[in-house]
Amino acid sequence: MLSNVISSQMDVHRRFGGVVPEVASRRHVERITDIIQEALDQADVTLDDLSAVAVTQGPGLVGALLIGVSAAKALSFSRGLPLVGVHHIAGHIYAAHLVKPLKFPLVALVVSGGHTELIYMPEHNRFERLGRTRDDAAGEAFDKVARVLGLPYPGGPEIDRLAQKASPVIDYPRAWLEPDSLDFSFSGLKSAVINDLHNRKQRGESWEPAEIAASFQASVVEVLVEKAMRAVKKTGVSHLVLAGGVSANQGLRQALTARCEQEGIEIYIPPLQLCTDNAAMIAAAGTYKYLEGRFSGFDMNAEPNMPLVE
């Protein structure tokens, strides 16, 4: 990895309490070429050194995706470079590859504000979905609980920080679903926390935010770790990738690492700056599509609901 420039809009969106798609799209147009230039400069390469252009094709906010897709197409055309459309989740999984080459077959647990998925990869570029969330993504549950606790946006890291300061004394529910299911569900847990706080308020009881955070996080982490282990056993793999924005969560990292050590599973966790959305991971995933000669045409569209499995 030669460079990985991220132009975060967090400061712009914080005052709105969440990402506003129109604001995000406008900002992307303003920044796009400056950011590409910065990435080239930091890598100390020029456009002549490039072999291909990879871009997130989906899923995501359509207006934001369109900026990347339009820019990538224009760059591909103007410099005669192959164009490679990449799935956002594939990118997250390949973030781990930038640190340590992936070994196959593997299982990936992808957890972010938009996704909670278990993916099986028999080899490069091949994805099979083993399970996914049936309602809220784990990151979404984190954000909602954080809001109820009055924590600033984005709430995930705040909960994680608070959770380190207390023990999980409240027994919030874990949604295991059917015995053999590798799907997830976090809306029940989210409601349980919200109801618990509501009831305490009604009774005039106070609460310790760190205890709420620790208990909520323990419930999420236990389900994530347990289901990841079930997926590993079901597929018989010995490599597990943890990816996505929520993989920055210290509680989750520690629990999953400890469990993998116990079970003799090799775990791949990208460093924090590669867990959140970034372009290096898209380049990594794009490289393997490029090597297979799977290029996109100029009629490629942004796919807000792009399926991972083609």
Next chain:
Amino acid sequence: MITLAIDTSTLVLGVAVLDEERVLGEVTTNLKKNHSVRLMPTVVSLLQELDLSPADIGQVAVAAGPGSYTGVRIGFTTAKTLTWSRNIPMLSVSSLAVLAMNGIRFPGKVVPMFDARRNRAYTGCFRAKNGRMEAVIPERVGSVDRWLKELRGEGPLLFLGDDVARFRDSIVQTLGNQAHFGLPGENIPRASHLAWLAYRMYKEDPRSVIQAAPNYLQMTEAEAKWLKANGVNKDGSSAH
């Protein structure tokens, strides 16, 4: 010098190629189809047809809005990336001014309109000056009824744009025989006009600046609400 022009700010997809002041080729469609899918293939096939490669393009002109936010961004991002990656000038022209060019021979003033929903329009009032269209009443987005009242007394007016049909009854009601309407071919913006305007701009000042962002003519709803809630007027002054 080859100018490539791109306009995706409305339903119309326009791509034109000019060699100085000569139109070499122009593609215009007026379809409810995805600009994102069709823009780049249209550019590629037109250039191929003309035996031109990306390296032959001397500058890129883009319609900078107002119009469909998404459409404007697709054209703008494409033009911005093309020019940045080849280190050539990018010139942007108001999408309303491009449409107004269709009425440059009209002896009165020209009023281009794009529907902005809820009986609002992106519009402005233009007059021919030195061979191009100059805004005599600044571009704006707002209530069509209020706009038409404001236009009373401006003399003969030529209304241009496919969306004008939606407001035709109110226009005639408010302005009577002062209102004139465009022919079908005059109601859609021409990328060749855009290219030519950009070429003229370049001739006048070759040190043209690459503009960072399109002109949406209005801030996002989220920002407007936030400013209102925080007691700041749109121009940054305090509301209290």
